[in-house]
Amino acid sequence: MNLAEDARDLFLPAACASCRSAPAAGSGLCPDCAAELTALRPLLAAPLHDAVPVVAAGPYEGTLAHALNEYKERARRELAPAFGALLGRALAVVAEEVPGAVLVPIPPTRAALRARGFDHVAAACAGIPGNAAEIRPCLRALPRPDSVGLTPRQRALAAKRSLRAAPRRTAALAAAGRPVVLVDDVVTTGATLAAAAAALREAGLRVPAAISVAAA
Template sequence: MDGGVLAALADLLLPRECAGCGVPGAVLCRRCAALLAVPHLAQPRRFPAGFPPTVAAGAYEGPVRPAVNAFKERGRAELARPLGAALALAVAGVLAGTSPRPGPVRLVPVPSGAAALRARGRDHVRELTGRAIAELRAAGVPAAETRLLRRTGRAADSAGLSAAQRRANLAGTFALRAGPSELPAGAVLVVVDDVVTSGATLTEAAAVLAPATGREGPPVLAAVVAATPRRAVRRSRERPLGGSADRLSGPGERD
């Protein structure tokens, strides 16, 4: 049966509502979707040492928060399309800040733990990655997925932990997958995830991936759907990416 017919039947049986604000209609209304079209540099409150240049499509607050959680925790898989498009926008943003023009782009999804995979019954980050790749290819970006990371241990619940404690909690939980496929010459690695808060996960992932790029290779970058706002600097220093003034710099140069 045609996918459009199935979607129409689903709407009749289970009327859709916006996952962000609850307004009946699209899975993500235009107003809420617009909140995920403001790519900006993610700025954790305290930059962990080695935090990679990271772009987020929107801020993890307001309607964006329930939309991301609906996809991640409540099984609303239909949100993969708009959230994946947001992730693609973030990837394009982080690539725009590199110089010279990057070569082949390889998205590296942050792997979920075994317990999370069992609880959700799916790998939500890989779903977002697939949608983002489709969007990037349609825009002419030579993107593909490369599963270079694997989990090697189980981190404790990070709720209530400080940034330093989160980093220590995640230390050693990622490793390179055995026998990774050879990367194309000049390939740019972009770690992708749904949300960045303290930056500990992306920092640990980038540290593990760095050897795969080689000393001469481009730095490891990162992109996420949304980032927790940095309240103290948001109004004066956090702005959408644009011209040359928004070229990416290391954490020490931005903070």
């Protein structure tokens, strides 16, 4: 971010969140970039920590990576439905295997929420078309160290300490016998999803799958 970009954002109509050259439609993307996202095919991610199978809507590169960064770092909230549509396609891949599942988004830390101004994963979930699944935010994020510079082992430990299940909400899901599909923005090492799955399993829930917008 720099002064020129900030000034441009103030005085010109929003540029496409991905290519940043063409003007954006209401979706936050130009038609070409929107078409590129629509052409993505879901893939099975293969993270280091594979506590739960993860279907991603696409690889974390190009148009998708640019758009996700703008969504997260510059709070381009108008992109939420585009990511919701992508999550919906990843969900369609796992939905047959896990009927009756509820979606549990990975929550932001309080610091991330403050910096960003919105819960970007929950907002993308809410953009999944057609009420494909219920969203049940039943994880709580605790403060965690910046993962930059940590080894995969240290990241896994930090992730494990940073998420806990909300007791009353998980108890209600467990009593109803509803399985959980976890939702995150980008899966990298899989440490966060593994920690989330562990916390929910300890609370008595089944966590047969996860979906993400992108896989790095």
